[in-house]
Amino acid sequence: MDGQVILEEPIDGATFRRVLGHYPTGVCVITAIEPGGKPTAMVVGSFTSVSLDPPLVAFFPDRGSSSWPRIQRAGKFCVNVLGSHQQDLCRRFAAKSDDKFADLEFRVSTLGxxxxxxxxxxxxxxxxxxxxxxxHxxxxxxxxxxxxxRGDAPLLFLRGTYGSFSALL
Known part of the structure; x- marks a missing residue:
């Protein structure tokens, strides 16, 4: 086929990560309340809009995630877009913990x-x-x-570190 490139050898995972690490991503916390009432969450850098009609969004959890099955069981979730001022919150939800919500104030959405x-x-x-x-x-x-x-700068992840973006208006 004209123009088609067929790779003979698999792409090395470290190379794949290094190259794609040059593309910045926003940082979100996906939250839900498990059946039984316990809040759960996971951090993602892979969130995107998909469709306007119907309105759909997507994110891409790792198959090995321990948080994703709990969110899936809830059948609903909230995507919380973090601001550049929320690196500590990001680290809190990215860490392994039995209660990531301990002493954390939040409100509950219409969906719960x-x-x-x-x-x-x-x-x-x-x-x-x-x-x-x-x-994934x-x-x-x-x-x-x-x-x-808020109209603040979002929290971004680029080449293994957190940062922010400020547009000139």
């Missing part, structure tokens, strides 16, 4: 998922579909409610 205080924006979703994607999953959420809380 935690909305973290001081986030840039939040997107409340019901679980639409989950698809296999190699060592593609999670589609149907947006039911969303809002912007």
């Amino acid at each position: 998922s935690p909305v973290l205080n001081d986030v840039i924006a939040w997107v409340d979703c019901t679980l639409e579909a989950v698809h296999d994607a190699g060592d 999953l593609i999670v589609l959420g149907r947006v039911r409610e969303l809002d912007v809380e």
Whole structure:
């Protein structure tokens, strides 16, 4: 086939990560309340809009995530877009812990998922579909409610470190 490149050898994982690490991502905390009432969460740098009609978003949890199955069982989740001022909150939710919500104030969305205080924006979703994607999953959420809380700079992740973006207006 003209123009098609077929790779003879697999791409090395370290090279793949290094090259794609040059593309900045936003940082979000996906929250839910497990059946039984316990809040749960996971940090993702792989969140994107998918469709306007119907309104769909996606994120890509690792198959080995211990938090994803708890969020999946809830059947709904809230995407909390972190601001550059929330690196400590990001680290809190990225760490292994039995209670990531200990002494943390938040409100509950209309659907019943935690909305973290001081986030840039939040997107409340019901679980639409989950698809296999190699060592990750593609999670589609149907947006039911969303809002912007602050106009601050978002928290970004680039080449293994956190930073922010400030646009000149």
